[in-house]
Amino acid sequence: MAVITTSNLTLAYGKEPIIDELNLQIPKGKITVLIGSNGCGKSTLLRSMARLLNPKGGHVLLNGKDVAKRSTKQVAKELAILPQGPIAPEGLTVLQLVKQGRFPYQSWLQQWSREDEEAVMNALDATNLLPFMETPVDSLSGGQRQRAWIAMTLAQGTETILLDEPTTYLDMTHQIEILDLLFELNEKEKRTIVMVLHDLNLACRYAHHIVAIQDKTVYAQGAPEEIMNEQLVEDVFQMASSVIPDPVFGTPMCIPYGKGRVVRHVNTPQYA
Amino acid sequence: MRKYWVLQRKSFSFLIDKKTTVSIIALTLAAIAAMLISIGVGDMYIAPWDVFNALIGTGLDINQLIITEFRLPRVLVAFIAGASLALSGAILQGIIRNPLASPDMIGITGGAGFAAVAFLTMFSDDSNNLLLSINYLPLFAFGGATIVAFLIYALAWKDGVTPIRLILIGIGLMALLQALTTLMMLMGPIYRASQATIWLTGTVYGTSWNEVKALLPWFIGLIPILVLLVRRLNIQGFGDDLTKGAGISVHRERFLLLMVCTALAGSAVAFAGAMGFVGLIGPHIARRISGSSFGGLFPASALIGGIMVVLADLAGRTLFSPLEVPAGVFTAAIGAPYFIYLLFKNQ
Numbered sequence: 001m002a003v004i005t006t007s008n009l010t011l012a013y014g015k016e017p018i019i020d021e022l023n024l025q026i027p028k029g030k031i032t033v034l035i036g037s038n039g040c041g042k043s044t045l046l047r048s049m050a051r052l053l054n055p056k057g058g059h060v061l062l063n064g065k066d067v068a069k070r071s072t073k074q075v076a077k078e079l080a081i082l083p084q085g086p087i088a089p090e091g092l093t094v095l096q097l098v099k100q101g102r103f104p105y106q107s108w109l110q111q112w113s114r115e116d117e118e119a120v121m122n123a124l125d126a127t128n129l130l131p132f133m134e135t136p137v138d139s140l141s142g143g144q145r146q147r148a149w150i151a152m153t154l155a156q157g158t159e160t161i162l163l164d165e166p167t168t169y170l171d172m173t174h175q176i177e178i179l180d181l182l183f184e185l186n187e188k189e190k191r192t193i194v195m196v197l198h199d200l201n202l203a204c205r206y207a208h209h210i211v212a213i214q215d216k217t218v219y220a221q222g223a224p225e226e227i228m229n230e231q232l233v234e235d236v237f238q239m240a241s242s243v244i245p246d247p248v249f250g251t252p253m254c255i256p257y258g259k260g261r262v263v264r265h266v267n268t269p270q271y272a
Numbered sequence: 273m274r275k276y277w278v279l280q281r282k283s284f285s286f287l288i289d290k291k292t293t294v295s296i297i298a299l300t301l302a303a304i305a306a307m308l309i310s311i312g313v314g315d316m317y318i319a320p321w322d323v324f325n326a327l328i329g330t331g332l333d334i335n336q337l338i339i340t341e342f343r344l345p346r347v348l349v350a351f352i353a354g355a356s357l358a359l360s361g362a363i364l365q366g367i368i369r370n371p372l373a374s375p376d377m378i379g380i381t382g383g384a385g386f387a388a389v390a391f392l393t394m395f396s397d398d399s400n401n402l403l404l405s406i407n408y409l410p411l412f413a414f415g416g417a418t419i420v421a422f423l424i425y426a427l428a429w430k431d432g433v434t435p436i437r438l439i440l441i442g443i444g445l446m447a448l449l450q451a452l453t454t455l456m457m458l459m460g461p462i463y464r465a466s467q468a469t470i471w472l473t474g475t476v477y478g479t480s481w482n483e484v485k486a487l488l489p490w491f492i493g494l495i496p497i498l499v500l501l502v503r504r505l506n507i508q509g510f511g512d513d514l515t516k517g518a519g520i521s522v523h524r525e526r527f528l529l530l531m532v533c534t535a536l537a538g539s540a541v542a543f544a545g546a547m548g549f550v551g552l553i554g555p556h557i558a559r560r561i562s563g564s565s566f567g568g569l570f571p572a573s574a575l576i577g578g579i580m581v582v583l584a585d586l587a588g589r590t591l592f593s594p595l596e597v598p599a600g601v602f603t604a605a606i607g608a609p610y611f612i613y614l615l616f617k618n619q
Contacts, residue, residue, distance in 0.1 A: 052513050076519030089509035090371070091564040100507045103518040108500060112287035114280055134275060
């Protein structure tokens with residue numbers, strides 16, 4: 001069952017389309033990762049799914065209904081998006097930030113209902129930020145800051161969460177921390193997660209479903225172990241590689257053929 | 273949650289920051305004190321307690337006359353103008369998401385200044401008499417501010433208005449308006465040029481109850497709109513994508529806020545002249561005192577802006593007495609050291 005469906009979706013900022021006649025289905029309750037080379041339009045696609053960009057042609061359906069035609073406040077209760085590299089106003093505390101996630105549920109007279117309080121506290125708890133509630137966002141570390149933004153999208157209480165490169169600028173430990181957090185959310189609460197990631201190996205580890213974007217449309221989509229292979233990497237990223245099962249977890253692992261050093265060749269049957 | 277008061281009932285619920293509330297009460301008291309002192313100080317000194325008595329109608333007749341007829345309207349206009357300018361700056365910094373934004377930065381004040389100087393020079397005959405009543409000057413100034421605001425918006429429009437286009441177009445217009453204003457002052461009669469300079473600096477000299485009556489409705493009328501919009505302005509600080517993601521129509525909201533900002537700045541400038549610096553620094557000082565959430569930032573900015581202009585006017589009236597120096601000369605002198613002090617304190 002699909003949460004988000006795009007039908008003949010065409011997107012453009014100017015005249016030249018970035019995404020052309022794209023058809024796609026995002027499975028409900030799964031983690032979907034969009035991959036593709038720089039500038040292939042995956043972020044644009046993600047933004048249009050969250051009705052931040054109006055299509056030049058075609059439709060985006062959220063739970064069967066056209067997002068462009070629905071009340072934007074109603075959509076905000078079903079879908080949250082975290083754009084790339086968000087910036088908080090100077091001096092804003094973590095609580096003040098996360099609390100804004102409740103906006104779609106609030107009114108002038110209802111600015112902090114029991115449901116708001118519960119959702120915000122749960123979001124802070126899930127992201128391990130309860131001790132930092134009163135800390136200004138700009139004095140947090142990169143990883144904590146990203147968790148604060150994720151907490152805000154969690155507080156929005158939506159079934160579907162879209163994230164544009166949530167691990168950018170983070171070191172390896174914090175990348176894993178963020179991905180683990182999202183993985184657990186999906187496991188425990190069955191939230192649908194759609195994100196753009198650049199690291200193919202992490203994408204294969206964490207995604208149930210991968211969508212590879214190439215030449216303005218979908219090149220392939222499916223479970224990582226079904227669609228990831230040397231041909232895909234070659235066609236989508238124009239890069240020669242070996243794709244082997246991860247020796248520890250068995251998920252596909254892509255080893256790029258760069259120049260670099262060679263100590264000894266180990267088990268590289270497709271090596272040219 | 274011990275830093276907050278939580279109010280949760282069936283029909284309403286609020287989260288109130290204790291520190292912000294306390295600082296706003298303190299600022300209110302400071303504003304009242306500044307006004308009482310400013311009313312008392314002048315050619316004839318009246319002690320704050322006597323000022324208070326005169327205000328509630330139990331003072332000496334002579335005090336009563338001086339205060340209600342001359343000093344009170346002036347102090348009120350100074351306060352309201354300062355508060356309006358600071359609020360207008362706080363709104364602009366919010367929608368443009370740039371700490372350097374202020375009505376004097378993007379040409380709104382510049383539009384008012386140009387219109388005012390045009391009025392003074394164009395409606396002046398050879399013997400330096402104005403052909404139109406000076407009472408029309410505020411109307412021109414307000415009109416100038418409004419026209420420029422619409423112009424900025426229209427020129428910045430391209431499938432919606434982005435903050436960066438708004439500020440760049442604004443700065444461009446500002447430079448153009450300044451050049452035109454200077455040109456007009458140089459070409460007009462010299463007597464008008466000095467009058468225009470005083471106006472462009474900003475002054476509340478010679479203010480009467482008429483000015484208070486004209487200015488107050490704008491201020492009182494615009495406050496409820498701000499109270500309603502506060503919640504929505506907070507989230508706009510996160511950028512267009514997150515604002516839209518939370519379910520707000522970004523462009524409609526931005527236009528509305530720009531109009532409120534223009535009306536506040538335009539009305540203030542119309543009666544107190546192109547008072548600089550308050551719109552820029554007022555919100556910055558407020559942010560350090562009450563935090564960056566707009567629920568606290570708006571009242572704090574208004575109070576600080578008001579205090580700044582009241583004190584600047586007091587300094588202008590007294591420091592070089594009997595010479596009157598326009599209040600606008602001192603707004604920076606009062607605001608800047610305090611701001612720098614706050615920056616050092618909060619390091």
